[in-house]
Amino acid sequence: MDPHLLRTFVTVARLASFSEAARELGYTQSAVSQHIAALETDLAQPLLTRRPVAPTPAGARLLEHAGALLLRLDAARADLDR
Structure with a gap:
């Protein structure tokens, strides 16, 4: 599962709009x-x-997991950038 796609999915779901998600x-x-x-x-x-x-x-169901997954990925990236 590509994290960029997951982030897009979360944004579309949060905004309930493909066009608003695209702008953001x-x-x-x-x-x-x-x-x-x-x-x-x-x-x-x-x-x-x-x-x-x-x-x-x-x-x-995916949204229930997505936030935690994205936070862990961001934390891993930040840890590697130190």
């Missing part, structure tokens, strides 16, 4: 859509409904 992350809306599609393909299940944008049951 500095990506195009198309890139955000491609990130979500790639993550859904990797995990072999839909993670977000599109209209309205909301987590599916699988997406909600």
Whole structure:
């Protein structure tokens, strides 16, 4: 699971908008859509409904883990940068 894709997923879910997530992350809306599609393909299940944008049951389960995963990755990166 690519952490960049996971971060995009968390942002889309938090903002409930692909376009708002794109603005916040500095990506195009198309890139955000491609990130979500790639993550859904990797995990072999839909993670977000599109209209309205909301987590599916699988997406909600992933969100339960995503914050901790991203924090651990950031901590590891910071530790290596010391």
